[in-house]
Amino acid sequence: MRIASFGIFILLVFGCGLTALAQDDPIDMVESEIVLPAPASKVIALNHKYDIGEILDVSWESSTSDPELVFGYIIYRSEGDNKFDSVGAVLSKINSFSDEELIPGKSYNYQIGTIGASGVALSEPSEPAIPDWELFNLEMWNIALIGFIICGAVIAYIFSAKAGRKLFIRKIGGLEALEEAVGRATEMGRPILFIPGIQDMDDVQTLAAITILGKVARVVADYDSKIMMPVSRSLVMTSARETIKEAYLSAGRPDAYSDDMAYYVTDEQFGYVAAVNGLMVREKPATCLYLGAFFAESLILSETGNSIGAIQIAGTARPGQLPFFVAACDYTLIGEELFAASAYLSGDPKQLGSLKGQDLGKVVAMVAIVLGTLAATLASAWDIEIMQKFLDNVMLGIFSNH
Amino acid sequence: MEQFGIWLAALLTIGIISFLYKDNILYKACEAIFVGVSAGYWFVTYFWDNLYRKFYLGIQGAELSDQIFLWMAVALGVMMLTRLFDKIGWLSRWPLAFIIGATAGLYMMTYFVSNAFVQIGATITPPPSMETIGDKISFVLIAIGTFCGLIYFFFSKEHKGAFGGAAKVGIWFLMVTFGASFGYTVMSRMSLMLGRFDFLFGEWLGLIK
Amino acid sequence: MKRTELVVSSLIVVALMICKFLLPKPLLFSPLVSTIVTILIGCAFLVIFILTVKGKPIERRIVFLVVGIALVFPFFMKVELPIRISPEVQQVYDKMSSLPAGSKVLAAFDYDPPSAPELQPMADAFMKYAFEHDFKVIMMGLWPQGPQQANQSVEAAWAYNPQWMPDSADEKVYGVDYVNLGFQSGNEFVILRMGESFKSMFPADLYYTAYDSVPLLKNIHNFSNIDWGVNFSAGKPGTVEWVQIAVDRHNLPMSAGNTAVQAPMAYPYLNAGQLIGLMGGMAGAAEFEKLTGHTGKAITFLLSQTYAHVAVILFILIGNVAFFLNKKEKK
Known part of the structure; x- marks a missing residue:
């Protein structure tokens, strides 16, 4: 930092020297050699808000000298021992500086050096300041407020579901088809292909897919059908194996389970697609289920599935891939329907409660959009000032990233 | 050696493309190699x-706290x-729980x-220029589309009556979006x-510059 | 393998060998040949249309073949397409051109070779512009192959101006003018940690030089020391994650170049002002090339893509017309 600021200082002085040499009037040059610029004043160091206690914000009033004769400012820092070292430099138009990577709880003073043609004029030192950390970022009160409302609702609904209250969720098209599709594969004596997307277990879509897998695997176990599940992530393979194993256990047929039902292929996207494509045309599954996070492989897989005449059910929250599933599959769970299906099938109070809580979030969003649009329309069409204020201060105050 | 690499890559590319005709021995070989x-x-990448x-x-040379994190x-x-x-x-199961929890x-x-x-803020913020009729229509359309889209994804109420109508409008908006996305x-x-053809006809066959 | 299949595949091999060893290089069609080829493709569509309407839909393999031909033949034609600059690409260029020399730019290469046809032209044009305007470029990747793609864009810049190569007059010095931090696994968590400290995620650069030993990185601790960020993204992790963490949490001014598949997902962030401009797909890359003045592959590819798009549109029209005509007949 010191080297950098010294470098900038040298550059500024060099630049100043060149400027001075470029002057036609030699008298000006002589004057600039003698007169130092007026120093900066009112140097204040304050704790930077909402950080982890490593930053101080330094500000000052600019030098009163002719702006053309001030080339910049050097920021000097002392650790309470009156020994000032330069920690940075800024151009003359700027009058603030954030000093980073300090030690929390330690006291620091600052001095500002105004760089002129003939040298550096030092300001009075600032009062000592101590960098401190804060537990909460109060500027993000709006997010906390809405977050508490929605999370509170989720928790309340979860408890309510656990207490035995039946939570209503509307019927989701395509779910009935799931069992039908598994049944069809059994009748035809052909396997079921389950693809849980190509993302890892840290993707919520993969989690939803694994939950649905539990239900599908149970039906497969009951019907004594065959499931194939090539995956592209090792962690997904681990979870899938556990889920299928549990389904076979609960169906009372643990001996029918085999680890080969879910197996790892490769992390490489198109390598995985090539392998699954090959599997599809050779094994000819009667039912293909694509549930999870998909990318470029969505169309390739569903197109191949279509070409072998399989019943295809897809579900993803990746907007870019939905068009292909909608076009090539028999049923598609669009976006959040995937998560809803997971909650619906599992009947898990946590998932049901989350879904209901999120519905409350959607109500908040819808109300905000109606109020906001109304206010914006009234404000712009009829110049109603109070509406503009409501829009700016209330609505945008809440729905913005401070 | 470089020429060998190019020939190998070209043959593998043709092998994979041959799947468009039908599954065949060349495709199977390429698939296995791929x-x-x-x-x-991936194994090597993750290792290094x-x-x-x-x-x-x-x-x-890391600080003790960083060392602890790395060992963890x-x-x-x-x-x-x-x-x-x-x-x-x-x-x-523990590291799995850690990954899922941290990501969530x-x-x-x-x-x-x-x-x-x-x-939501952007939806209710009028665009900087609301002068043309097009600007006004697009502002209203964005608001209606977002609103109806949210209704479609509302699971606590059956899609019937006016609510169902709004949900239908929502799915229409979604379909239009899908169409654009499809394109x-x-x-x-x-x-x-194009990338592969550029390689085949450019680097391999040398027909394009 | 059937006999006919054997004959056809042998013919293909012979044709390829003729292309490889006998045809003139580079091959360029005269305007007359270009017109004849275009007319022949048009005739093929006419035949397909008649067959489809007659209730004899063509095989899917014919569709693949026609689209393939539509993609390949324009390689050999010399037609310049007019390129209209869209506001979102203009925004990227405006932001980039507003940066003074010496600005520190973070370039995240989050893609791999399959997506390179769309993203590499953007990256190449960016790198040439960055070197030309003396930006200090910090490259990295959240995809394992990203750093290699970054190096390719540096090589493209060297090919454009050999004076930037090592040991040349106007050499761009590794570690001083640009640095490649390499790949780091952890997806969005990497961005999150970089918000606090770059060094914690990249203790060493791609070539195992310690972070503190790289002169360019001396005063770069986190996003607050970066003047502009640009992300070339083909999926996840990519632009969405960069916006959510680097832009929304750490106020990094950022632009993005996306594959066409990804672009619709990035548009909401553009409209909400979270992204400063967006380059979408090949068209975005061609516009960016035109703006920077560094003509590359994107502009060349655009003609092929236009032909292929027309082919796809015609197939959609033929399919729909045949569908409705057959429906009418059935009634």
Whole structure:
């Protein structure tokens, strides 16, 4: 930092020297050699808000000298021992500086050096300041407020579901088809292909897919059908194996389970697609289920599935891939329907409660959009000032990233 | 040697493209090579980037707190491998729980702020220029589309009556969006194909500059 | 393998060998040949249309073949397409051109070779512009192959101006003018940690040089020391994650170049002001090339893509017309 600021200082002085040499009037040059610029004043160091206690914000009033004769400012820092070292430099138009990577709880003073043609004029030192950390970022009160409302609702609904209250969720098209599709594969004596997307277990879509897998695997176990599940992530393979194993256990047929039902292929996207494509045309599954996070492989897989005449059910929250599933599959769970299906099938109070809580979030969003649009329309069409204020201060105050 | 690489890449590309005709021996061979090589590549990448660069180099001269974090990560990684042993296989659930928990926590904030708050704010903020009739129509359309889209994804009420009507409008908006997205994706897929053709006709056959 | 299949595949091999060893290089069609080829493709569509309407839909393999031909033949034609600059690409260029020399730019290469046809032209044009305007470029990747793609864009810049190569007059010095931090696994968590400290995620660069030993990185601790970020993204992790964390949490001014598949997902962030401009797909890359004045592959590919798009549109029209005509007949 010191080297950098010294470098900038040298550059500024060099630049100043060149400027001075470029002057036609030699008298000006002589004057600039003698007169130092007026120093900066009112140097204040304050704790930077909402950080982890490593930053101080330094500000000052600019030098009163002719702006053309001030080339910049050097920021000097002392650790309470009156020994000032330069920690940075800024151009003359700027009058603030954030000093980073300090030690929390330690006291620091600052001095500002105004760089002129003939040298550096030092300001009075600032009062000592101590960098401190804060537990909460109060500027993000709006997010906390809405977050508490929605999370509170989720928790309340979860408890309510656990207490035995039946939570209503509307019927989701395509779910009935799931069992039908598994049944069809059994009748035809052909396997079921389950693809849980190509993302890892840290993707919520993969989690939803694994939950649905539990239900599908149970039906497969009951019907004594065959499931194939090539995956592209090792962690997904681990979870899938556990889920299928549990389904076979609960169906009372643990001996029918085999680890080969879910197996790892490769992390490489198109390598995985090539392998699954090959599997599809050779094994000819009667039912293909694509549930999870998909990318470029969505169309390739569903197109191949279509070409072998399989019943295809897809579900993803990746907007870019939905068009292909909608076009090539028999049923598609669009976006959040995937998560809803997971909650619906599992009947898990946590998932049901989350879904209901999120519905409350959607109500908040819808109300905000109606109020906001109304206010914006009234404000712009009829110049109603109070509406503009409501829009700016209330609505945008809440729905913005401070 | 470089020419050998180009010839090999060209043959493998043709092998994979031959799947468009039908499954064949050449495709099967290419598929096996692709899967094997990519799995190996990932293994090597993770070894050098994670174990060597991030852990081995990272721990040297690091502060004690950073060293502890790195060792904790290694411990979690080793716990994943306990799956290989039946008796202590349950330990592998812990790192899995850690990954899922940490990601859920991160997503909660990022999606809440970037995909919900800022987007609602943008929906109700009139665009800087509302002069033309087109600007006004697009502002209203965005608001209606977002509203009806939210209704479609509302699961606590049956889609009947006016509510069902609004949901239908929502799905229409979604379908129009899918159409646009479809167009973009077709463009992207053509680009992938172009890349390979550029290689075949350029680098391999030398017919294009 | 059937006999006919054997004959056809042998013919293909012979044709390829003729292309490889006998045809003139580079091959360029005269305007007359270009017109004849275009007319022949048009005739093929006419035949397909008649067959489809007659209730004899063509095989899917014919569709693949026609689209393939539509993609390949324009390689050999010399037609310049007019390129209209869209506001979102203009925004990227405006932001980039507003940066003074010496600005620190973070370039995240989050893609792999399959997506390179769309993203590499953007990256190449960016790198040439960055070197030309003396930006200090910090490259990295959240995809394992990203750093290699970054190096390719540096090589493209060297090919454009050999004076930037090592040991040349106007050499761009590794570690001083640009640095490649390499790949780091952890997806969005990497971005999150970089918000606090770059060094914690990249203790060493791609070539195992310690972070503190790289002169360019001396005063770069986190996003607050970066003047502009640009992300070339083909999926996840990519632009969405960069916006959510680096932009929304750490206020990094950022632009993005996306594959066409990804672009619709990035548009909401553009409209909400979270992204400063967006380059989408090949078209975006061609516009960016035109703006920067560094003509590359994107502009060349655009003609092929246009032909292929027309082919796809015609197939959609033929399919729909045949569908409705057959429906009418059935009634």
